[in-house]
Amino acid sequence: MTASLSRYTHLLGRILLSVIFLFSGYSKLTHWSSTAAAMASARIPAASLSLSVAILLEIAGGLAILAGYRTRLAGLLLFLYLAVVTLVFHNFWSYHGAAEQAQAIQFLKNLAILGGLMGIVAEDDAGVPSRDPKRLHPSADLR
Secondary structure, three states, X not given: OOHXXXXXXXXXXXXXXXXXXXXXXXXXXXXXXXXXXHHHHOOOOOHHHHHHHHHXXXXXXXXXXXXXXXXXXXXXXXXXHHHHHHHHHOOHHHOOHHHHHHHHHHHHHHHHHHHHHHHHHHOOOXXXXXXOHHHHOOOOOOO
C-alpha cells in the first residue's frame, strides 16, 4: 500500500471503529435507568458504578481512537473491557432458538471489533491526522 493511501486508511479505520463505542456510550448515558436495570438483572455488581465506568470507557476510548490520541492505550483498555462484556452479556451457549442465534451474532460482531482493537494496539503509528506522542515526537517510544 502506498504511503499516502496508508495515511488515510488508518484514519478511516479509526473513525469506523470509534463510532460503535461513541454511539454505545451515548446510548447508555441517555438510557441510564434501563441500562442500569439490565446490568443489575445480569448480576453485575454495583450496577450504577459499573455503568458509569462503561460510559467513561466507551466515550473516552472512542474519542481517543477517533482523535488518534494515545490510540494504543485506548485500544487496549477497550479491548479488555469489550472482552469481558462479550463473555458476560453475549454468552450465546446459554440460550436456545432465536435468542441463541441473536446472541451468537452479537458475540461474533464483538470478536470482529476485538480484532480491530488489536490492530490498533499493534500499530506503531495512528496515521494522519493523529495526536499520538510518537507522531508528534518521533523519538517517543510508547512500548
